[in-house]
Amino acid sequence: MSADLLALLLPLAIAVPLVAGLLSLLGPLRPHALSLLPLAPVPGLLAALLVPRHTSFEAPDLLIGVRLALDDNGAMFLAMASLLWIAAGFYARSYLRRSDHQPRFAAFWCLTLAGNLGVFLAGDVATFYAAFACVSLAAYPLIAHERSAEALRAGRVYIVLAVVGETCLLLGFMMAATSAGSLLVPEIRQALPGAPHPNLTIALLLAGFGIKAGLVPLHLWLPLAHPAAPTPASAALSGAIVKAGIYGLIQFLPEGAGPALWSDVIVAAGLVTAYSGVAVGLTQSHPKVVLAYSTISQMGVIVAVIGTSLGHDPAPGTLASASFYALHHGLAKGALFLGVGVIAASGPKVVRSVMIVMALVGLGVAGLPLTGGALAKLAIKGSFAALPLHLVTLSAVGTTLLVLRFLIVVRATAAAEPEARPEAGLLWPWLATAAFALAVPWLLFAAATGEALSYPLKPENLWSALWPVLAGGILAIVAARVMRLEPPNVPEGDLVVPLGRLTDGLVRLVATLPPLRLPIGGGWKRPGMVGDGLLKVESALTRWPAAGLVLLLFMLGAAATSGGLR
Amino acid sequence: MTASGLAALPLLELTVVLPLAGLLLALPLGHHGARATLALAPIILLVTALLCIEIMWSGAPIERVAGGWDVPLGIALRADGISGAFLLTTALVACAVAVFQAQGGQDGGATRRSTFWPLFLATWGALNAVFVSGDLFNLYVALELLTLAAVAMVAYGSTEAAMRYLLFALSGSLVFLLGVALIYAGSGTFDIGLLGSAGAGDTAMTVAAAFMTAGLLAKAALFPFHAWLPPAHGNAPTPASALLSALVVKAPFFILVRIWFDIGPETSGVLMQLLGYLGVAAILYGSLLAMRQERLKLVIAYSTVAQLGYLFLVFPLAGAAQDLPWTAGTWSGAIFHALSHALAKAALFLAAGIVIEAVGHDRLQGLAGLARDLPMTVFAFGIAAVSIMGLPPSGAFIGKYLMLTGALAGGHVFLAIVMIGGGLLAAAYLFRPLRLMLLAGETQPAKAIARRRQVVPLLLALAAVGLGIAASLPYALLQIGRSLTATEGIE
Amino acid sequence: MNPALLFDVALAALAVVAALSAVAGRDLFASVAFYIVYGILIALAWMRLGAVDVALAEAAIGAGLTGVLLIGAWSQLHRKGATETPPGPSSAARLLAAGASASVAVLVAVIFVGLPADGAGLAPAVRENVAESGVSNPVTAVLLNFRAYDTLMETIVLAVALAAVWSLTRDELWGGIPGLRQHARDGGVLATFGRLLPPLGLLVGVYLVWAGSSMPGGAFQAATVLAAVWLLLVMSGAMDEPAIGSTAIRLTIVAGPALFLAYGTGGAFLGTFLGFPADVAGMLIVAIEYVLTVSIAATLALLVAGVPRRQE
Amino acid sequence: MSTALVYALCGASLVGVGLYGFITRAHLLRRILAFNIIGSGIFLLLGGAGSRQGAVSPDPVPQAVIITGIVVALSLTALAVALLVRLVEDTGRATLPGEDASRDA
């Protein structure tokens, strides 16, 4: 295939999901809408695999000139997302078989997918923003799909934050694009440090992407939305969609040229996120919520990595390593979420084996040696200076704790009936995702880090990956068995409650703004508008003597002014 | 027909002769006078139109002397552009009124049927006589003819209103005549042309002009001499109201224009300012009182009080210094306003007449649902109202625009604001009846009125609008024989 | 000051006093009477000014017919009890009105005095052209030739005034007869007058028109005489007023103005509106005047008679 | 001082008297009287102007015009009187509403 033809995969990766979404609403396909889901991301995957890097596709008539491009990082994200969406698509087919509103779910699924892949393909800021907004908004029906009170509440929090995030992004993009004088992402990124208000621009972008990526304190929606959504949607959300925020940071924050302060701020923000995600996650008892906090925590790590890239002279391949980390996390977290559904369908007979896979994947996230996660952790180490490095490494302990907490709470959700087995439609997509999470990083490690595959097998690396997991395990045992600690009860979404009150107050304040009306147009109602005095004048003038006298005086006056009395 | 062919006909004389002959015919015919009038009216209209064409064609005023005696011994009949414009407008309105009355004039009593047509034709003849007269005393006689006919027509409706009208009119005539006498005493001629070219600036002339002005104001119902107008126009029978409000009050204004622009007595300008400010007062006062009225015809009558005020703004704007570049435009604007008002006001009164015929009264509060029963009439009322408000594309807008231009160019910002504000006030008092007519519900059985009758006010209203759309022709006509020294327009 | 001027001043003063009495007197009937006296004084004044035609017109019309009209009105008002004089505006207003009126009078007087003594006029122009006019009385020449247009209008004014007065008729009386039926005593003064006067009046009328062409007199004065005769006849009961619906009377009224108008219009088509060819002008003018006289006489008489008060 | 001037001044005075009466008299018949007085006053002025050359050959144009004026005045008087009579018949009073203090109070 020629490169030109291959380049067509780029628009197809977006268009096919869109078409699939549309088809799922149309008459004959409505009953089979869910069957379209696994097919829709296929062009995206093909694009990630086949399209040569730095290929671009331009459609100047669309939007304000659409440009699609694929670079290394983008391909990594695209591949991960496509894979996850395919798996989740298969999973959803089974999971939602008996659900209401299948066509609608399918449509928004595809729309979200299109946006999600579009984010990784966008070469210009308008397309990027359009795709990003598409993910943000189309995900809402997925989150609220169940229509339960929790789902709707989660949806509300989500949408408020999404809109705020979109707005921040819009502002940031406008400022960035204006200073760059271009709409192309690389040029914008390059021009950002020299923009008139770089700090404000970066802050806006950080806020916008941070909301999507669950950066504390903008993470509020995540722990609410993930459990509320149907499981395949949670997987996509946590695995792929939050990565859109990460990808945005990678794409727009100026590598190696950012204002010095920002590097530190972002690293700090990432680390705070990483730790607080763990801290709050440990207090949760709903498996999906725990996973959500785990996602928050992991995103913190990635953001911290990205933060280092802003500083002067960052380690080479920092962003690639961040992408690599994200790739693993996406697949692994996807597998974990899908697993929640699998466990729920597994009776005592099979749950043990399912738990083993889950543990493997979960501890992989914490960096268990030989898993894909270990490779990911290894890849990012080179980016950090001493103190952050220790903190990041230490965070793996927390991650371990959190994964263990997850495993404990998820185990409790296993099906009660002894013969329960997950059906194939759930099982295989899950297993496949788990396998990808464990294996794919091995395939891409060399490409992403430039290190040989033997590098992670070096003993010191194995050890540095293993000790946090061990430490976490021990800590967990000590806390649970020895100290019998019960986690405090922190509400899901932690800060949502106080912040919700704050926003309610704001809304009430807005509602009290008084109307502004000019006193126009009501006058004719009041007959008294013309003073009765005027009527008196009229009746006086109607009397001839008065009028006649005035006439006489006018005669005299007129004569006088005309010079008659000169 | 060629220009010379037109000139061979005594068109100028016929414009006066024909209505007068008609009245002499209609007087013995009694209530059969309708037929005679209907037969004659189109002929007069045609003659008037031909006269205008002749004026346009020759590009100069047409002048005849009665009996072949040259002025100052004889009496000149002179038709310049402004005469032509007023004659034609009068013919249009009169024809419409005649058709309107002849179609359904069975409402009046025996008296009205029998003397209406002579009085109607006398009004028409007197108006035409005013518009073509070149002689001050002849103007007096024509004015008195007008007064007689007009007062009598008002008396059909209300003796009291007629009496009050007569008092104002008599005083006006006398004061005017006093001025005429002074002029003759001072200059030994009644001829306007001679007086104008003599450049008379002596005291007798200026005082005479002041007196004549005062007398004409009383007849033209300029505030504060307007009090007779609303009862008279508001109570007269419909066709009379239309004629009176549209045309009769314009006759004295026309003579004022003749006096101040054709004779052009020396003036300090203060009198011109005074006239202007009375105009301002009229606009505001008339409008405010129009808002207070509870009867449709009174609203329209007070509207006339207000609208007449606009005409008098021509004096401060163009009268004080007649050689400024924009005065020609301003002057033409005022005439446009007068013509447009004539057409629109006649339309309003005829529409009001239809309303009265249909529901038996004209109390505003009882007009709900009329828009459904008499859509064409309400539409006509609306279009005429647009004209009165001076909104585009009516002739009044052209008039207002030209006057505004002059006002701003001459630094009369206050007058400009009043002109514009007056339009808003007009909207306020005219939309009030309109909206009440549009009010749904309260269905009252309205008497059906034939469409061919309803179409009359509509055509008049459309003519008022058409005056604005096809403004270039009447404007060109007005410029013929214009005595202002100013150049054309304000390019 | 010579005696003539003294007489003039006295006459003028008397006229002003009569006028004041007419305007300001307490009794309405007295006012009307003063007005008639005033009219005669003014007629005298016109004689003194050498304007005999005007004097005749003033005496006949200004004092005579107007007087009859006013007396008629008074009697109607008297019958309805509407003759007492109401107080009118406040004294302050009256004072102001007096001041303003006086100022106007003074202003006019001052201007008049200020005019050049040999003020311009049209007398020379009339003298020059009177030969061409067909009549030798310059006033008649002006009335019926030089300013015939005015006169034409004036005759029409009269006709319209009659239509206007008639339009005040109540509907149920429309077409009826003006005034009340007069029943004079047989053989009384009025009846005798009624028998004697018509031929005499007719004679005077015919003469006045004829004389008007060369001497003071003319259609209006003659018509007034005829109208007066008519009125006397009616008062004497010798004849009744005609019904206003009568076609004959209406035709009579419009005949004069119509002829005048038709003549003028014919002239317009032939070249000159209201033009009189010099050689036949005198004849034409007298002819028109005769017809006019009849019409005007009828019109004046009916004007004085007023609106119909009874049916036939 | 000439005859013409005397009568012209007389005319001016009559105008003044007439105006005063026309304005201040509430009774309409008096106003009609006043109207005629003003009219003849104006005519005297005009006549006086035409006779300035002397009473021997006064200007005939004013005379003709005055005769016309007298007839016009009569026409108007006739209408006014008829209107007045009708008004009295209709309302029982010879004044306009609002002008007769004794009745409107």
Next chain:
Amino acid sequence: MSGIMPALLMLCPLVPAVLTFFLREDSHRLRNAVAIGSALLKLALIAVVLLGVAAGNEYELRIPLVPGLYMLLRVDELSLLFITLSSFLWLVTTVYAIAYLGGHENLSRFFGFFNLCVAATTGIALSGSLVTFFFFYELLTLSTWPLVVHNGDEKSLSAGRTYLAYTMGGSAALLLGIVWAEGVAGPVEFIAPLDFEDTGTLAQRLIFVLCVGGMGVKAALIPLHGWLPTAMVAPAPVSALLHAVAVVKAGAFGIIRFIHDVYGIARVEELALGLPLALIASATIIYGSVRALQQTDIKRRLAFSTVSQVSYIVLGASLAGPIAAIGGLVHLVHQGLMKVTLFFAAGALAERIEVRSVDQLDGAGRRMPLTMVAFSLAALGMIGVPPLAGFMSKWFIGVGALEAGRGWVILVLAGSSLLNAAYFLPLIYRAWFKPAPEGAVSAGAERPLALILPAVVTAISVLGAGVLAGLWISPLGWATLIVEREYLP
């Protein structure tokens, strides 16, 4: 030849307007045929002119009235932008109105004035001089009034009164401004900025304030916006006309004309008038949104939304920069498409399932899916969600503002976007995610199709205008062309 096209374009709505007045009340078929036929014909004419203008042809018709006063109809890029919008919306609104008003009274009157209104809008679009503009501007005021009071009840009449009081007041100021401007600078044509050589800056400023203030009434700038929400009592097609096709557009269009073709943005800046205008527009944007948030009646919410949205146009025009100008211009079209969709949908909801207030919307998505899809699309467009039309406007205005050094404007945009979301998303949420009330009937709710399809068509165009914004013929493409010709002569 070049004068025929403007004349034809004018006659296209004018002739049916006059014809319709004289049609019998019950000749529905003929009336509908006349209305739709002429709308289609006009679109065809516009297509011809569009190609002509793109090729550089000039179309101009000059009708002298009196010396110094003439009517000038001229087709330029800007007029085409507006006329195309109004004609397209005329067509769909006519279809909608026919369906909406089927069976009502006084239809000949309604459609007569309706077409007259479109004629006036056409005239406004084609006006080549200020006076011509004023002619049609007033015609618009007058022809809209009977539509506002069409229902004939006390409420409509009082709304009509308010409408008139505001708009005629505005017109009065405008007229004064126009006469003044012409007095000091001669006849004002929309070709090049005026020559104000001998005029003091105070006079220039006053003229600007009078004219823009006068037009600001129709454009519903605060505090002159009071008429707009009140006029909501009119039937839905009228609201569509007021809010999207004609009235507020005429005001905004006039302001654009005035700023660009009469004063020139450079002089506006020089006179320090741009900033105050931008501030007023911004205040209007925020105020309108906040007030919209307070409303519970759907149409009133939409009305205040218009107050807010139209000011984007003014804001775009008031910023000295080509990109912002493009944003303002393109929003003229985009706002029209979006708002007309919203009103179509709101009207259909009210008419077919009696949904008038926000809390009645629950489950409306299920009951009238097509309608609500259209509504949702338009609402999202209003919020500025890409790739819908509204995003393009916001983007260009924002970038333009930054480019013009008025960075604070983007905060206004942000605030407005948030508020838009706050008052539109709940509607979408209720319609799609809340269950319909017990016993709600939905069978046959989306009939007749003529009531539903217009909204769908305009919603599709909202999407199309955004997605295909890069086409030269798209609103954005055309606005860019206009500004390029303006800024790069």
